[in-house]
Amino acid sequence: xxxxxxxxxxxxxxxxxxxxxxxxxxxxxxxxxxxxxxxxxxxxxxxxxxxxxxxxxxxxxxxxxxxxxxxxxxxxxxxxxxxxxxxxxxxxxxxxxxxxxxxxxxxxxxxxxxxxxxxxxxxxxxxxxxxxxxxxxxxxxxxxxxxxxxxxxxxxxxxxxxxxxxxxxxxxxxxxxxxxxxxxxxxxxxxxxxxxxxxxxxxxxxxxxxxxxxxxxxxxxxxxxxxxxxxxxxxxxxxxxxxxxxxxxxxxxxxxxxxxxxxxxxxxxxxxxxxxxxxxxxxxxxxxxxxxxxxxxxxxxxxxxx
Amino acid sequence: xxxxxxxxxxxxxxxxxxxxxxxxxxxxxxxxxxxxxxxxxxxxxxxxxxxxxxxxxxxxxxxxxxxxxxxxxxxxxxxxxxxxxxxxxxxxxxxxxxxxxxxxxxxxxxxxxxxxxxxxxxxxxxxxxxxxxxxxxxxxxxxxxxxxxxxxxxxxxxxxxxxxxxxxxxxxxxxxxxxxxxxxxxxxxxxxxxxxxxxxxxxxxxxxxxxxxxxxxxxxxxxxxxxxxxxxxxxxxxxxxxxxxxxxxxxxxxxxxxxxxxxxxxxxxxxxxxxxxxxxxxxxxxxxxxxxxxxxxxxxxxxxx
Numbered sequence: 238x239x240x241x242x243x244x245x246x247x248x249x250x251x252x253x254x255x256x257x258x259x260x261x262x263x264x265x266x267x268x269x270x271x272x273x274x275x276x277x278x279x280x281x282x283x284x285x286x287x288x289x290x291x292x293x294x295x296x297x298x299x300x301x302x303x304x305x306x307x308x309x310x311x312x313x314x315x316x317x318x319x320x321x322x323x324x325x326x327x328x329x330x331x332x333x334x335x336x337x338x339x340x341x342x343x344x345x346x347x348x349x350x351x352x353x354x355x356x357x358x359x360x361x362x363x364x365x366x367x368x369x370x371x372x373x374x375x376x377x378x379x380x381x382x383x384x385x386x387x388x389x390x391x392x393x394x395x396x397x398x399x400x401x402x403x404x405x406x407x408x409x410x411x412x413x414x415x416x417x418x419x420x421x422x423x424x425x426x427x428x429x430x431x432x433x434x435x436x437x438x439x440x441x442x443x444x445x446x447x448x449x450x451x452x453x454x455x456x457x458x459x460x461x462x463x464x465x466x467x468x469x470x471x472x473x474x475x476x477x478x479x480x481x482x483x484x485x486x487x488x489x490x491x492x493x494x495x496x497x498x499x500x501x502x503x504x505x506x507x508x509x510x511x512x513x514x515x516x517x518x519x520x521x522x523x524x525x526x527x528x529x530x531x532x533x534x535x536x537x538x539x540x541x542x543x
Numbered sequence: 544x545x546x547x548x549x550x551x552x553x554x555x556x557x558x559x560x561x562x563x564x565x566x567x568x569x570x571x572x573x574x575x576x577x578x579x580x581x582x583x584x585x586x587x588x589x590x591x592x593x594x595x596x597x598x599x600x601x602x603x604x605x606x607x608x609x610x611x612x613x614x615x616x617x618x619x620x621x622x623x624x625x626x627x628x629x630x631x632x633x634x635x636x637x638x639x640x641x642x643x644x645x646x647x648x649x650x651x652x653x654x655x656x657x658x659x660x661x662x663x664x665x666x667x668x669x670x671x672x673x674x675x676x677x678x679x680x681x682x683x684x685x686x687x688x689x690x691x692x693x694x695x696x697x698x699x700x701x702x703x704x705x706x707x708x709x710x711x712x713x714x715x716x717x718x719x720x721x722x723x724x725x726x727x728x729x730x731x732x733x734x735x736x737x738x739x740x741x742x743x744x745x746x747x748x749x750x751x752x753x754x755x756x757x758x759x760x761x762x763x764x765x766x767x768x769x770x771x772x773x774x775x776x777x778x779x780x781x782x783x784x785x786x787x788x789x790x791x792x793x794x795x796x797x798x799x800x801x802x803x804x805x806x807x808x809x810x811x812x813x814x815x816x817x818x819x820x821x822x823x824x825x826x827x828x829x830x831x832x833x834x835x836x837x838x839x840x841x842x843x844x845x846x847x848x
Contacts, residue, residue, distance in 0.1 A: 276683065276709070276714070277682035277710070278681060375584055377582070402708075403583060406843055407846040410797065410843065413797060414797060417798060420781075421781055431708070432736075433712060437799040446711075457800060507778065507829065513830050525832060527800065531712055531739060
């Protein structure tokens with residue numbers, strides 16, 4: 238396991254009597270997508286502001302890509318890209334002019350800039366948007382442009398604060414393809430979202446409530462802990478019942494149904510998938526019900542309240 | 544047969560030269576939950592504001608609860624509850640005072656107000672917070688108060704613009720329960736970006752560029768799109784997604800937990816899709832299953848150029 242690229246220990250921020258972030262300790266593995274979740278006002282944005290060196294914590298430590306963010310808040314900025322809920326493109330400037338402005342901040346110029354921006358423009362499908370001003374672009378394209386600019390200087394860590402808020406389902410999908418590609422290329426992505434189905438696109442999920450960490454695991458581990466597991470409805474032709482029963486093997490609990498049977502398993506690990514694949518080969522039809530992340534997090538919150 | 548609750552023919556709303564609504568045709572006959580969905584900038588908020596009687600509009604016909612939107616809507620507004628996108632109650636008044644203030648605007652008798660308030664506070668779980676100022680409520684509670692406030696005068700039409708945006712998942716479920724209860728006495732029209740909420744509406748209106756591109760029950764919209772959906776299970780889901788995207792008929796493929804969601808366009812033979820996905824180069828697929836088209840695929844297909 239590589240050393241974490243983001244690490245906080247006991248991170249705390251108080252504003253007067255109000256504790257916005259309370260003793261938060263998290264670790265993020267390099268090259269992964271880390272979903273940071275919680276309702277409005279739960280402390281997400283305050284945490285991000287501390288991670289990127291914009292806000293000094295009341296207590297605790299923060300390290301991002303080897304930089305002690307509290308001691309050297311400016312130093313971390315070359316290592317990170319940030320995109321907020323309101324994309325920080327300058328209105329009145331065209332996208333291309335925005336690119337040149339941001340490139341100037343990172344001393345990127347000449348052929349190096351042309352190569353880098355040319356590649357991003359192609360990958361993010363921004364060619365037609367280049368001469369437009371951000372205020373004239375649809376929200377989905379504006380978000381993509383924001384992400385392109387946040388990655389212009391090849392940061393090792395990307396902080397994305399609700400990047401898909403107010404964006405339609407098609408643009409949300411394209412956006413996540415790009416985020417997964419970035420992670421595939423080794424970039425670490427720290428992302429917040431209110432769309433819990435998007436947690437499925439991430440490698441890890443941390444959930445905070447009233448500034449405290451209440452869940453911190455892979456999405457699959459959370460699903461196992463906070464749901465009744467997978468349900469597989471198997472429809473079997475009458476003639477094939479005996480053959481199917483012999484094929485399945487002892488992978489989980491089964492219960493007979495008029496069409497065949499229902500199988501319950503805590504996880505769809507390789508042996509279970511292999512068994513299900515053998516079932517399909519015998520002519521059975523499967524309907525796999527995976528517990529929805531919305532229900533998983535509803536259970537996280539209600540168990541905490543209880 | 545009674546008059547429809549909403550009847551719009553060629554409804555338009557212009558802002559300068561831009562047409563935010565470019566000819567909306569819509570008839571709603573009975574109380575239900577109607578979801579207005581569609582891409583950003585499609586005109587959802589404008590349509591909701593028009594239905595709430597807040598805009599001057601052009602139309603061949605535009606009646607809401609039997610009142611012409613092109614005439615005097617003062618009386619109509621007494622029968623509409625409107626919850627805008629941003630919280631717009633009085634932050635320095637308590638929960639109780641906010642509701643009382645609205646009740647007075649509607650000239651509700653004290654006994655009727657107390658009865659409605661008690662019921663709404665119980666239904667929303669806000670009763671223990673009746674004396675807290677609205678500004679001190681959490682995001683979810685603020686939103687529940689805004690809806691309770693819109694319901695206090697027992698409207699016949701409840702219009703809500705993204706009522707659950709930014710609210711936690713528990714409060715979101717509670718708000719949905721409130722809307723399902725409100726449906727008994729009122730037509731509920733709302734916009735939402737959440738797929739599970741869109742799927743739970745009785746009827747959906749898909750807007751695009753100021754026009755109704757599709758309308759019907761969620762099941763009708765699902766049946767009308769020509770996409771197909773598959774799940775491919777395997778160990779390295781991101782590698783599977785990349786390989787699947789290279790297939791000519793695959794519109795989208797995304798690593799989603801333990802499987803890859805594959806959207807297919809152009810109706811290739813299912814047997815061919817299954818075969819291709821089982822044999823993706825460089826990615827071990829353990830199991831492929833065809834799935835019924837869900838709300839995500841439906842909206843994705845509707846938004847296709």
